[in-house]
Amino acid sequence: MCTPGDHFKIYFQVVRLWRIEDSAELYGISYWGSGYFGISENGNLTIATKKDSPYWIELVDIVGKLNEMNLKPPFLLRFPQLLHERLRDVHSAFLRSIGESGYGGTYHSAFPVKVNQRREVIEGLLHPGLPLIFGLEVGSKPELLLAIPYQAQYDVHLLCNGCKDDAYITLALKTIQFNKNTIIVIDDVSETRLIIDTAKELNVIPQIGIRTKLYSKGSGKWESSGGDTSKFGLNTTEILEVIKTLEDNEMLSSLNMLHFHIGSQITAVSHIQKAVKEAARIYVKLQTMGANIQYFDIGGGLGVNYDSSKTSSSSSINYTLQEYANNVVSTLKTICDEENVPYPTIISESGRAIAAHHSMLIINIPGRKNVKQYEEVTVSEKDSSIVHELHDCYHNINIKNYEEYYPAAIELKEELINLFNLGQLGLEEKSKGETLFWKICQCVTSFASKEDNTSEQICKLEKYLSNKYLGNFSIFQSIPDSWAIDQLFPILPIHRLNEKPTCKGTIIDLTCDSDGEINQFVDQTHTKELLELHHLNHDPYYLAITLIGAYQDTMGDYHNLFGAVNEVHITQKNNDNWYIKHIIPSDTTANVLNNMKYETTELLKTLNKALKEREQTTETENFIKLYEKELGKHTYLNA
Template identity: 45%
Template sequence: MELERAEITVTAELDRLLKNTVDPKDKAKVGVKNQHQPERPKAPWTIEDSENLYRIQGWGEPYFSINAAGHVTVAPQGDRGGSLDLYELVTSLQQRNLALPLLIRFSDILEHRIERLNACFAKAIARYNYGGVYKGVFPVKCNQQKHLIEDLVKFGKPYQFGLEAGSKPELMIAIAMLNNPGALLICNGYKDREYIETAMLAQKLDQTPIIVLEQIEEVEIAIEAAKALGIKPNLGVRAKLNAKGIGRWGVSSGDRAKFGLTIPEIIMVVDKLKAVDMIDSLQLLHFHIGSQISSISVIKDAIGEASKIYVELVQLGANMKYLDVGGGLGIDYDGSQTNFHASKNYDLQNYANDIVAEVRETCSDKNIPVPTLISESGRAIASHQSVLIFDVLSTCEVRTDLPPPTTNPEHQIVRNLWETYESITPENFREAFYDANQFKEEALSRFKFGYLTLTERSRAEQLYWACCQKILDIAKREEYMPEDLEELEQIMASIYYINLSVFQSAPDSWAIDQLFPIMPIHRLGEEPTRRGILADLTCDSDGKIDQFIDLKDVKHVLELHPLEAKEPYYLGLFLGGAYQEIMGNLHNLFGDTNAVHIKITPKGYKIEHVVKGDTMTEVVGYVQYDVEDLIESIRQKAEQALLENRIEIGEAQRLLQNYEHSLSQYTYLAP
């Protein structure tokens, strides 16, 4: 999102104060007029500089930090346990033939997130003397991976933590996996007769399914199924609140929301259930105002409206027991703690306090027992638990070296660019930038009309990029990057080619410009002197990441280190544990990455599960190719080439061996 820039002049000391106190995400960019400062000797780069640059203390608390070796560390149990050196862990996993890209899941983080959420609600319930309890559920849609759901169910047992299903396949998973007596199974999404019958019959398995009516047609289906089965179901209604969400998912609330019932439709449900003597089955009110809610005020508005609807349903005779506040609990992707789509201006305790206090007050006013509170906080629970590690294959730099001297007469445009380059100073660098651009455009125009040779155009372009580099070097030393030069850094950025498919492993980055923290996991005691964007392995121009977290708005280049010969360079994408895995696609047939589940132990760690990534055989099978048919086709082509003397027998064998071997390999590139 592009935000207005106010032009103001501030001193360096005021700027320092602004960086520490301004609510940056409004995110109003604070632009300043540039006043050249005399160059001072540069202090050596420190670990603290990397912490500030990549904002790891903001988004990473309490799990991620940087150690004295300049490596990212992971503390899976938060402040109460040990930590692992992520670089050393990746090196060790590679020695076990687990190739990059590699998704590392930390089961302890998942457990800690569940504990933390429940502890916050327990504290709020005690603080406000709330007469009910909290029972959270995890939305299976956030991450359906088997080992993760198994862990969630196990870690949720002490809290009667349940699951939420948003489709029939997810319902099948939830019924089979959930074995926590007293835990809730919230049944959302589109429902046919079989879905509703299956959910009702799950009551016979000592489960507590609650069928949330989201379409008016579902009421009749539920009534008919209940009569046919002779089961008294647990029903709920999803309300379309007037309160609106904000950000990308704000449209999932309000009158035009995809799911939910309007107030007149809720009254129709009540009347229909009363007519068949089933009003006591209506036990839950549910609402959802969107994902990643960045402002606590939006949550307070929604819970205020919903709690009043809950009270009214009780007064209408419904047997109300539960209030499901849905999803929306955000996480701080950029570490700014502000009202910005990639952040949030509240913490878990604020969230729990406001929900508990509002519901208690509303029910108390009407002398109605408070409900059991439910939240569907999938993003907040699952995002932190996985880290995606990938390596950089190569880079492409903008060449900024000057053209070699020549004894031949230079074209006037080339001479003009030489003069511009030589005259660039801290006092005139902005004017020089406009001059260089003008001369470049003239060179292109003259070339099109045949008045400039290819060699002359080449020299002009070399000089232009040399001018840009010299101008950028000066601009970086200024207190703030001049607004009219902001795009120059992006234009001059290096391209870092990464062993990854954005479409497979970070689809939200491509589809909705979701920001994820990305940073090197080593060399953090060394200053990152390059500015780059990340380009993936796919042949799609959208297969890149060129938006990165920043204190002020969004930056379009990432600070990186120059590659060292024969030395790997590892980057990590953090907070991607929700939605990304299941939403990834097979663009260019890059499949699932290798994944490993790590559990911390007193002596270090143990590998609980290894889930191998897709092979080429598997991905071509997904698109209906039979591998044996492919191999036979190549064999026949090779035989024909032998008959026609187009290939030798050794070459044919080498081709077949490479072909068969490739099909058995990981879809990503080997080092």
């Protein structure tokens, strides 16, 4: 029988105590954390709002404070200072490269609103004490309407992309009457005539950009955003058509920006260099044709190292921020020098790199599923021979023969199921046989762990035996990209990091959907199907899902009617102290139902009417009160 005591008599290992450094390595914190995340001496996950700062905030302290305030998890924690920090990092990298290379132009940063349209994000980046944002990039008429008041207040540029109708172009051109800082980017040839006619009607001189459709592509999940079949942009023939139309209408001097975008999350630096080189050649030709190109907008693409591998995998990048900036600046400088043309101002729309780090989701784990812990099996003479064979296998398996016994056990289990399906076994015998098989499997994984056996067969068995940790959240509401495009986000406990995690498992959410499971996790060399987690005890167990500040906020949906979670904005002082700046309460069930066009007052009225037609009792009144009370609560578990 597989009992720890018997085997410890034969095999002896010196076991080193688990350290916080082991957890840091296991979860890859130093690789994806970018200097903002760490572990305290007592094993708690920490965050700092300045890179490599000696001052840290322990996330368990924030959770403890929120619990004291009677707020329930899950929590979306937002750290606005990290937006500022990341913006400074991007800005500094380009200015450093410009200074060291002798590039004669400068650099500006534009934030693409689509990355995160939340008010607190936009206003955080447009902080009056942080004049680093050159402008906001908008891709739709609603985003333009969002951005116009901020342009008026902060005098920032608006870069107008996306599909445009008369109203969009009229709005954009009218802002020029009050503010000269609006550039309308032509994404389709048909927009050219519309811009010209509307500008003449309004008697304004437009600022125009063109988005070129490069042959060069990005890499990773969004590779199709670039290339000559991409959704937006003009090919060479279309660019020449736009140039002629502008020239015929004496507006060629209004063409002051060249823009391209080869996709989000570019994983390999070589693709960046190739795209800049191709676009720079277009810039040179436009200048020689009489255009007045002042801005060279490289779009987005600056990636985030989600999976900690620092490779060209789809959730990582094989370059640093400084290498990205150096490649852009040096490539553009080389071609400008070759052709003896002016250096344009470089603009990047690095929204993902700026926003990703500033928010995270904290979830509690109410329990586990698929936990197989059975009592010992008593086999009697009356039991079938197949049960006896499994019993013998369980008692005789050991570290020397487990690789031989495991395939035999699989065959015995299949025979057990076949006999049951033929009506030759009872439920009790089937239960005994299944229990013995699971116990054999647990022995196999125990022995394999002692020998560091990571064969394909053992890995499959570990996955088969793994636990499913139930997370109090909805993947579809809070991290929709995890489901939609298999985006990886670093996930780890926020405490107990000075303890060795002894379990492996996946994370399932509250939805009644089999897609509501996270079963791919970050690793330093490749992704892994199971995450190392701790055995649950009587204390609450919390996990952090990090780097979710880009795209997730506005792409989530109400699957199974799970709504927005409690959102908390945290500000760090110039030391370890922090304070809660703002709290946005979670959606109540009533909020969510209203979003689905239900009137909760009507629901209550319908319920009251239906129940009153029956016998009115105290129980009826109590039920209606309970129903109304629950409508006012949040949509997640109170566990």
